[in-house]
Amino acid sequence: ILRGSEARPHLKPYMASLQLDGQHVCGGFLIAEQWVLSAAHCTEETDGKLFQVLLGAHSLTEPEPHKRLYQVRAQFPHPGSNIHNNKDDLLLLQLEEKAELNTDVRVLPFQREDRDVAADTVCEVAGWGTIDHSGRRPDKLQQVQRPVISRDVCNHRTRHDGTITQNMMCTDSRRKDTCKGDSGGPLVCGGVAEGVVTAGSRVCGNYKKPAIYTRIAPYAAWIDSVMASADG
Numbered sequence: 001i002l003r004g005s006e007a008r009p010h011l012k013p014y015m016a017s018l019q020l021d022g023q024h025v026c027g028g029f030l031i032a033e034q035w036v037l038s039a040a041h042c043t044e045e046t047d048g049k050l051f052q053v054l055l056g057a058h059s060l061t062e063p064e065p066h067k068r069l070y071q072v073r074a075q076f077p078h079p080g081s082n083i084h085n086n087k088d089d090l091l092l093l094q095l096e097e098k099a100e101l102n103t104d105v106r107v108l109p110f111q112r113e114d115r116d117v118a119a120d121t122v123c124e125v126a127g128w129g130t131i132d133h134s135g136r137r138p139d140k141l142q143q144v145q146r147p148v149i150s151r152d153v154c155n156h157r158t159r160h161d162g163t164i165t166q167n168m169m170c171t172d173s174r175r176k177d178t179c180k181g182d183s184g185g186p187l188v189c190g191g192v193a194e195g196v197v198t199a200g201s202r203v204c205g206n207y208k209k210p211a212i213y214t215r216i217a218p219y220a221a222w223i224d225s226v227m228a229s230a231d232g
């Protein structure tokens with residue numbers, strides 16, 4: 001998160017850190033006791049290894065009461081996701097066991113009604129992604145509030161030039177923005193997860209390249225079917 005601020009500790013108890021060998025790679029969030037939603041692009045450089053999922057954390061390194069690293073039983077990238085574009089950039093992770101819910105670990109509901117969030121709505125996004133252009137990474141969860149911009153503005157020739165589909169949404173990226181390592185985290189508007197951070201053009205903090213999110217509502221049926229099929 002560029003030019004955000006430290007989140008109030010454990011006030012976003014749905015946040016997950018997807019880790020490989022103890023290193024934060026991407027964000028994610030708890031959508032059910034045994035399920036985390038993130039971005040499919042996060043698996044691009046993992047060459048087949050499964051993530052570990054850190055829940056209940058504020059600091060990535062300090063001991064905290066309800067911080068716990070969960071093993072992942074299975075990962076389900078959306079079948080339409082690919083490395084060439086941002087389409088269907090969603091990843092479901094089934095934890096090895098149900099997460100122990102408490103004050104620092106809680107499920108975040110996601111939007112099921114497929115209707116665009118109005119432009120200028122102020123939403124918030126959090127993550128342990130890079131906090132400056134030199135790629136410095138934070139130890140503590142960062143957050144930032146960003147206004148939604150309309151798909152038409154986001155698709156302007158000088159912005160994302162028509163690549164933003166109905167299954168995507170954008171927020172203003174002037175100065176404050178998401179960045180590397182924030183992918184997979186939720187865009188929360190009115191207490192509900194409306195989108196999942198996608199790297200898109202990978203650019204951070206440039207107003208000409210608004211931040212892009214995969215809208216969740218269009219994928220509610222896919223999410224439910226994967227959870228139902230794998231839960232048995």
Ligand SMILES: NCc1cccc(NC(=O)c2cccc3[nH]c(C(N)=O)cc23)c1
Pocket residue numbers: 044173177178179180181182183197198199200201202203204205210211212
């Ligand atoms: N503001 C939108 C936004 C949201 C989330 C992430 C990003 N930016 C990256 O993720 C990124 C940035 C720079 C080099 C990079 N290399 C790689 C990579 N996977 O090798 C990713 C990146 C941008």
